[in-house]
Amino acid sequence: MKKIATVDAIGHVICHDITRIIKDVVKDVAFKKGHVVKKEDIPVLLSIGKEHLYVWEKKEGMLHENEAAEILYEICNNENVKPSEVKEGKIEVIADIDGLFRVDVKKLDMINELDEIMIATRHTNYPVKKGEILAGTRVIPLIIEKEKLEKAQKIAGDMPIMELLPYKKMKAGIVTTGSEVYHGRIKDTFTPVVINKLNQYEISVCDHKIVNDETEMIINAISELKKNGADLIVCTGGMSVDPDDLTPSSIRKSGAKIICYGAPVLPGAMFLLGYFEDGTPIMGLPGCVMYSNATIFDLVLPRIAAGISVTKSDISKMGHGGLCLRCTKCTYPRCGFGKGV
Template sequence: MKKKMNVEDSVGSVLAYDLTKIVPGEFKGAAFRKGHIIRPEDVEAMKKMGKYHIYAIELGEDEMHENEASQFIAERVTGDGISFTEPNEGKVSLVSKHRGVLKINVEALEEVNDIDMVIFSTMHNNSLVEEGTTVAGTRIIPLTIKSEYLEKLRDLEEKYGKIIEVVPLEKLNCGIVVTGTEVFEGLITDKFGPVLEQKIRELGGNYLETRFSRDDVESIKTELDYFLKNGADLVLVSGGMSVDADDVTPIAIRETVDEVVSYGSPVLPGAMFMMGYRGDATVLGIPACGMFHRITVLDLVLPRVFIGEKMSRRDISKLGHGGLCLGCKVCTYPVCPFGK
């Protein structure tokens, strides 16, 4: 039970929650912590913060304080690759333990937020995050909450398991096949391979080599087989993905893999993208946009490949929501709507 008190009458009382002090541009944090025994000298300081009344509280057996409640929520939802902070001003932050891809059960997240007086906020699902990134935060709205509300979280945990985790990147063996007779014959210098090599290295992949092929189905298949028979986990095939007469890369990929997940993606740039699997290996056909645009469908898919996720046609279809790059003059990806 909480009791509202005039701050001048509160000396000797136990503060039931953190009191936040804000100095614009300098400081925002707890000036007085929950559990603090109010002293005479505190009264003037609280008034300067605009706190003329405070809450002292006596918890009933069926009540939980905001700090304990936020920690309880975090314990119910947090999976592998994430730690959580001590409660601060009623909030607990979830922090990534390592670099990886943030995976969230969005349906379960919505059910958590359907619980009255409980909030759980996250970054977007499938975000690539660095070690130490705050990926989520949780708290309750009031100062205290009836335990019966939080018990619903136990039911959700039993139904879904942990609903948020950070899956670490794997060190994949990656090869590149650059198609184009004009490149193969040395008429022009390849500019595509280095772009793809950089993306592999940025994700910590083991870059094998770049091989070149004419715009010929059998030649492309030969280079794909070379990598796949020599332990490649991922092969990126650049160019020749459109409907031009010389563009035969999709045919070669289709005849090489066991399963074509998708030819075409609802992402711009990246419409002519192709994905397939042979055994556990992934083959990606990258359209020419991947050479000219800094960010394309490849940047949405590649981190998920690097955590060993085997994407489905439905996964590709879902990329259409948020799949339109706005082509900003100054690119701020991933801090933008693309892929969200």
């Protein structure tokens, strides 16, 4: 920091806020710390009594906060995002599409362990809308050693630490199992819920089959949906461990490799996920999906919609944060449910 005449300050960076006070009219910050002085600023500065300024003295190996913020943004920058205007060493990362937001949490933690810089993000695997803020980057001091930003770049490596994946254009087939629905004894209230959730991720329903509690009928329905080009198959009904609930065993017999039957999430413990050899996912949904606002289906579906292959390990990690608190007014996804991973 050095003191110079205001008339010689063009192009220099102010090191402190400068307040303007006009009695009974205004009291505010006329120029913020970090402002780069322009020619038109000189008369204003002189009018508020600033004949001298304390400015940042450019030194080798040091960066202004805005220069450093640009570097932090590039560590985050990837397809389908855009930056806010850089201001006071801060840049926000903004979604340019609807999609699934994912973060390399390990690298993020390592970068935030460095002094005087920070990156704050939404939770990883978070479904977001275009225009929403995904992350904020900030440099703490006005000037910072370039070496610290180089360390952050080294941690990030060749790939940005976050990504925003667009949802795939998918067609879903639905199999509703249950003699009570098959014989028309009750109205099917499950399928409309599933269709609504699928539509949130641009997944259309290409076919819907209602079957009795019979293994062969369930298998045939699944096979027909797959043969007719369904990119995703969703089965409802018959998902418990009762002897006459045959959906899990029928899914297995249909040729799908079961990733999990049972998950550490409430609601949603009886969830089933499998994949066919060609990568087509199939899900068995427990009854809670029909009447609970947020379940494991809401945690898994955005990943499936974005083309992510969900593993057994992914499901196991959902136990941390996998307890819904059943709030009187549900605010999901703006809550802690499912945000452990």
